[in-house]
Every structure is written in C-alpha cells, then in structure tokens.
Amino acid sequence: MEKLKSALSNCYLSLIVLFMYAPIATLVVLSFNSGRSRAQWSGFTTDWYVAMWADETIMAALRNTVIIAFLSAFVATVLGTLAAIAINNMKPVSKNIIMSITNVPMLNADIVTGISLMLCFIAFRISLGFHTILMAHITFNLPYVILSVMPKVRQASKETYEAALDLGATPFQAFLTVVLPELMPGVTSGFMLAFTMSLDDFIITHFTRGAGIDTISTLVYSQVRKGISPTMYALSTVIFLTVFIVLMIGNYAPEWAKKRKRTV
Amino acid sequence: MRLDKVIGALDKAHRNRFVIGVASFVTVAGISAVAVGCGTTEKDIEELPTPVEDTLYVYNAGEYIDPEIIDMFEEETGINVVYDVFETLEEMYPVIEAGGVIYDCVCPSDYMIEKMIHNNLLQEVNYDNIPNIKYIGDDYLKMAAEFDPGNKYAVPYTWGTVGILYNTGMLDKLGIPYPTKWSDLWNPALKNEILMQDSVRDAFMVALKKNGYSCNTENPEELDAAMKDLIDQKPIVQAYVIDQVRDKMIGEEAAVGIIYSGEILYVQDELEGTDVNVEYAIPEEGTNLWIDAWVIPKNARNKEYAEQWINFLCRPDVAAKNFEYITYPTPNTGALELLDEEYLENKAVFPDTKELLRTSEFYHYLGPEGDALYNNRWKTVKSS
C-alpha cells in the first residue's frame, strides 16, 4: 500500500514536471533547429544564437529590460526603506492611509495600473519612452519593498542604535552601521522581489512604453504578431539558463559554502 | 515601534531635520528632473535648442526600408539620420500629435494622411527641392490626390491592393476552387483555413465589398449587414492576425489569407525551391487601394533635410534598390525601367491601375463618429 502510494505520487510529480518543462524544453530544442519549421527537425545549428547576438532590437530590448529592472528596483528600495522606517512611526490614521495607497498597485489589476499611468503621463504631456517605463516600474515595485522591509523595521532594536550614539557615532553613522544592517535582510529581499517583478512585467510596460522602445516582454509580444523568428527560441534558452543559474547560485551557494566549511 | 526612539534620536542633533528635509527634496527633485528631463513637456518643445545641425529624424513603419539606403543617404549628404519605427499607424498618430518626439519626415498611409491634414498636423512640401518628383507616375499622383487634394502634402512611396493569397496545393487537396471573389471566403469547406485581417477597416472592407457597398460607407444598414456577415464567417476563420499572415502562409498554416500586395513577392521568394505554390487574387468585387507616402509634420525642425530625404528616395536607382528589398510596389516610373521584366509582368504586384480604379477605393478618414460606427460593430464581431 505504502509502495503504491509513493509510486502514485512519484508519477504525479513527474507528470507535473513534464507539463511544466516540456514547453520550455521544446523552445530549447527548436533554438538549435536549422530550419524555421516547428514541425520538423532539419539539422543542428547555433546560427540562431549568432543571429540573436547580432540583432540590435533584441540586444536593445535585453539591455532596456535589465537597466529598467535594476534602476527601478534600486530607486524603489531606497524610497521604500526610508518610507517603511517613517511609516512605522506614524500615527495609526496616517499609517493606515499611506498603507492603503501603497497596496493599490498590488490589489489593482495590472491593466488598470498601466492604463492609469499612461493616461496620467499623456495628460501631463510627458512623452512615453524609457523614463515613463522606469517611473511605472518604480511605482509597482514600491509595495513589494515596503512589505519586505516593514517586518524588519518592527523587529529592529533601538538599544544598539542608542549605544552607538552613546559611543559617539553621528546619527547618520549610527543609521548606516547599526540600523541598516538590521534591516538588510528585508531590504535585499525587497530589492530582489522588485527586480524580478520588473523583469517579468509585460502589461504595465505595454501601456507606458513609447514608440521605438522595447523590453523583452513587449518585444516577444510584437514578434509574435509578426511571425516568430527562431532567434526568439535562442533568446528563451538564454533567459531560461540565466534564470536557472542565478537562482541555483542564490539558493544553494550559501549552503554549499556552509558544507564546505564543515568539511574543512 | 522600537525604532521610534532610533529615529527620534536623529532629532537630537537638530540640524538633522533640515538635512533630511533637504535630502528628500533633492531625491525627489532629482528623480523627477531625470524623468521629466528625458521626456519633453509642451513648453520644452518651444524652448528646445535647434537639434544637432546635421540630423534628420525619420519615422517609418518597421521593416519598411533597405537599411543600406539610410547609409547611402548619410554618406552622400553628410546628414545624420535618426531612424525610428512604429508598428501601427494608430501608434504613430499620437506621437506626432503630442509632439513628444519631433520627426522631420514620416511615412503613413492614405487615410491617416487625410486625418493628419484634417487635424492640421502637416506642412506643405516644397517641390522645388524635390526635382525627382518627375519620376513618380502621374497615375499615382492622381490617386494620391484622392486623400491629399492637389498633392500638397504627400509624396507617394509605395502603393498596392489588398487581396487573397492562397495555397494552390492545399486548396487542390480540399477540392476547393481557387478564390476569385470575397464571397468565396464564406465557403464552409474552408473551415479553419482562413486568415482574416485583425484590423477593423480591412475586415469590414471585405464584407462591405462582398455585398457591393463602398468600404467608406457610413450607412448603418450596410454596416450592419457587413457585421452580420463577419459574425457568420467567424466560425470558419482560423485566426484574426495582422502581419502574421505572411509567415503563416509560408509555413502552410492556412490555405487562404488576406494580405497586402506588397507581401506577395516576399512570400513567393521564401517559397522558391519548395513544392509549395501560392497565388494572389484581387477579388472581382473590388478591393482597397492604398498608398503609403512621405509627409512632413508641421513641427518638423529640418524641413529642407526632409525634402532632401524624399528627393533621394525618389531617385530611380534608390527606389529600385529599395523595392528589391521591401518588395512593396513602387510608383516610381524611373525605377520600374530599371527593374527586371519578370517583376513587372507579375500582375499581382503591378496590376492595371485603370481597371482597378473602376471597382476599388481608398480608405477615407471618417472622423470620430464615423470611426465609432465601425469600431463598435467590430467589437460585436470579436465578442461573439
């Protein structure tokens, strides 16, 4: 009975893995297919990777995506961390008001957030482009930062800070050396969360981008409408591998380091 | 709450309040300055310094020029070209209207040019600077006068028709005769074999022309009939797509597709050497004729460069080279003389214009109310 149960659950796990990875595997395989056809294998090639590398639109989209993700996560983290500290000190009424506004972009459907930002930019005659995508991304990143930092702010101890002041540190020094390290886990996870949210966003970018600027998501969307080139498969493979390696390192490097220490 | 004191302690050195206030102000001011600075507000536009002396800003549809031609132009004239692309005319229009980015030369289609003239967004072209206009055939200029009376604003770049592209092999297999009329697209035997255009005017043109109406009609009854026809057709349509028709026809995804005549040569080139054969039919009931033309926006900063650009594109050797790249029919008679006979004999690409003009029409700008008549019905079609 136990054996049957475990066989069944293994079977189930495998089915879900198949469902999740078969499509991705397909993209990887097709990226090495020399023909354009998706139904036939016509030989191995790495040409699509070369073509992808040489394709200025793809490379520009890749650059934009990463730069926007980094900048928006960074600005959101700075603004959000400072705000989290301050909000924690506020009277319940103002705290509630600010927190409910903060949660709006998370509760709202992306399409509504995107449209409201687009209308606002146009109403105030801000032409759509790189900077409007950036501002939009900062906006939807903020709640993630606040929500990650808030719990750490609540737990932070005041005594060490005061001790630092007593020992002659300026408040700014004390903030940098004592408070910030305590908040750091929340700050980093907020940054990472914001970074990935920005990387993956399509809908808000779709509405706030201007002509001639693309991120990976909007590029894929417009390519699909024109007919998919196999360079898109090469791009998918590269992105999947990057995500895989980054997450592996992020998740397991600390553990490996620990194990190594132990064996040493 | 324990941080109360932490932060409160900052107050002890009271100058900090000032510091924090200033810091926050600077942060926000900095960010907004960067943000707004990248964009341009209306005021800014007037105050903007004249752009780099030797730069021309061009705005064109994607994949709609041979990139080498831009290089040639830069080399010959010493003018630096900033070349941007748009995907749809609907995306282009607000950019020009808002003037967020200022272009010197833009290439829209007929009805959009009419709309831009109507809304006073264009300036007249000075033909003294475009001697090569003599190579643009009179027939085409006459056609362009339909949406640009007196040919004041627009210099034709490409022209063509909308028609049915069909895969002869697939139709033979299905035992369906080759389409010659729009009404052939209502044949139930073609279930899941039809690619329709996912744009309101093109879709309605098909149904309106099928019933013998004008594709610019504002008669609600005619439009209702067309809407009903499109709803009836929906179950046998495989997909409503825009630019994908080309690739899907090459990939034998569908047997028939509605396509712009400029794409035929590309599809046929791609299929050369395979056993797949596609043909193009201009339906008997008549179709939509279109012209894409270069115009100069009212707020252009380098009108003379724009005219040099247009003049360059009208030069026969340039137009011929460009045609071979983009495969959209050129109205340049000088270029036609330079092209292979083979191309000119392709009646699908270069149909007899006199014959066509009897039955076919350009789209006209209908104004917001007219557009709404079409858009609302199109939504009904898509929703059903």
Place this chain on the structure above:
Amino acid sequence: MKNNTSRYLATPYIIWIVGFIVIPLLTIVYYGFTDRNNTFTLNNIAQILVWENYRPLYRAMILSAVCTAICFLLAFPLTMILRSLKVGRSSLIVFVFILPMWMNSLLRVLAWQTLLERKGVINGILTALHLPEQHLINTTAAVLIGMVYDFLPFMILPLFNALMKIDDNTINAAYDLGASYWQTLTKIILPLSVPGIVSGVTMVFVPALTTFAISNMLGGGKIYLIGNVIEQEFMQDSDWNEGSGLSLVLMIFVIVSMLIVNHFDDKSDMRKGGVI
C-alpha cells in the same frame, strides 16, 4: 517631537505615491466619467451593460474561474506530496516546481504557441506517427492551457508555504483522535491552508481575469476577453473615455472578488482561533 523628524523620511515616498498612484487613479476616474467634450457622463460606465462588453467580461470570468480551479486541483496534491517528502523549503525538488515562475511569462506562452500550432510540435509528432492533424490553437481550450501554464507556479508557491506551516503534531493528533484521512484533510489541513489558498487564488484569478496577451497569442483574436476589449479601446480605437469607464468597472470587479476571497481568510482566522 521625536516622530516629527522620522516622518520626513517618508516625504519622497509620499510625493511619489501621490504622483504615481493617486493622481493616475484620479485621471482614470476623470476620463471614465467624462466624454470626448469633457462633459460629465455615466455613459462609459454603463457601457458594461452593452452585450459586446459584458459578454467578454462574462467569458473572462468563466475562464479565469476554471483556470483558478484547475490550478488549485493540480497544485494541492502536488504540494501535499512535497510536504510528505519532508524536504526543506530550499530543497532541489521544491526549486524545480518554482523555477518556471521566474521565466519570462510571455516566452512561456510563446512556448505553447509553438506546441499547439497547426504546423507546431504536437501536430508534427502526430504526423510522424501517421495520426491526423488536430486543430488545437485558437480555441478556448488553448487559451485555458496557456493561462494554467502561466499561473500555476503562483498557486504552488503560497499553497506550499501554507502547508509547510502546519505542525505535524496537529495532524497526528487528529489521527490519534480517530479521524480518517479524509476527515483530517477536510477538517484540519484544508482549513489551516486557507491563507495559502486565498493568496494563491488571488495571484491566479486576477491576472487570468484581466489578461489580453494570452488570449491574443493562443486565441488568434477569436477569444475576446474583457482585457482585449480594454486594450483595444486604448491602443486601436483611441476611445479613452469608454476604455477608462470599463477599466473602472473591472477595478471594482477585482476589488469585490478580493473582498469575497479575503472574507474566507478572515473566517478561517476565527476558526483557527477556535481550534488552537
């Protein structure tokens, strides 16, 4: 006095959220309640009662509800099995099920397009096996598969987190007191995982309800959802007033469904209070 200074730290943030959350919302409200000539109207809101607008909303609701249900039915046994494996949160096997979440979502939809197309991978395999080609793409089922595939990890993650929080002792106690597996599942495990279910449902239902990209890419323009209607109003028809009106209706819809879902969460909190 003390609180005064720290409040300044929030100044940039407050300016930001006023500028980029409050004002944009007011803009959309303004557009939603005015017409082309800037006069007040309720017409844009009332547009939702028109057949061609409520039909796509209705269709989107059905599809997203079915998608959410399928995601839950797939994810719940999966997370139960993962839990029973007694592996940590950061184990490789858990990682495997979360990883696709970080892959660009449009590329994942693209993958299904290449699989389902007429000359796509699945039909290629069928042809190789001398089986007849199937019509898969541009159907409601194709859109549904795309939705489930895109959003499944967002159901797995919160469910898994919630299940991992349940103390083994609670479950064992139930067994010791003579509860059957079924009783334990419905009376103990399910109620205790409600917070996870609620956030999973939220994270799947809302994006599925409002998507326009998936229905466009896998539906061939034939499966028209409320997201497509709104997108079209803005990007093609340039009817911003009606588009804003419909967006407001959609916003209210989302908020109401969130309130309903969260109501269950609150209830479960009370029950939890009673249990423990």
